[in-house]
Amino acid sequence: MVTSILQKTGLDPQFLGIEITESIAMQDMETTIGKLERLSSMGIQISIDDFGTGFSSLYYLKKFPIHKLKISQHFVSGIATDQNDKVIVSSVIALAQSLKFKVVAEGVENEEQLVFLKQRQCDEMQGYLFCKPLPADEFGKMEMRHNVLCDA
Known part of the structure; x- marks a missing residue:
């Protein structure tokens, strides 16, 4: 299905990211590994979402x-x-960095969290501190305004 969608849209696979929750990944690990390997070999970026909340191995x-x-x-x-x-957040960041994974912190809502995560060199952060979820058309308008302001 993913291959078909990529062909129909013409999207370069390196620009597609797929997130899989830890709990789903652990249900049938051997099958999951095979499917993720195929997707990764196409250049698709794979993320484990909500890491630490399931039964991780x-x-x-x-x-x-x-x-x-x-x-x-x-x-x-x-x-x-x-x-x-x-301690958990610091440890997950260190683990991810050691395994050469990027690490994303979800749900960043205040400056104290931002500072803590930056000090630990968290690669990416998302949450209400930056922006509330937006419909695609509103995001596009916001992005256009940002580019106009930044290019001025």
Whole structure:
């Protein structure tokens, strides 16, 4: 199905990212690994979403052909108040970096979280601090305004 869609749209596979939740990835790991390897060999970027909330296996984590780990907002939201969340987030970032994965923090909502994540060299962050979810047409308008302002 993915190959068919890429052919129909003409999209270069390197610009397609597919996210799979940790819990889904762990249901039938051997099948998942095979499918992810095929997608990755096409150049598609694979991310494990909500990492740390399922029943993760570090053995299979090293076998999955993934490019990014996305830290669940459940951990990110507690950075300011929960020492355990700080340790978990720091550890996941270090693990991802050691395995040469990009790491994305989900649910960043305040400056304190942003500073904490930047200090630990988190590669990417997403959340309400940056922008609330938008329909595609509104995002396009916002992007156009941003480009006009930045190019001026």
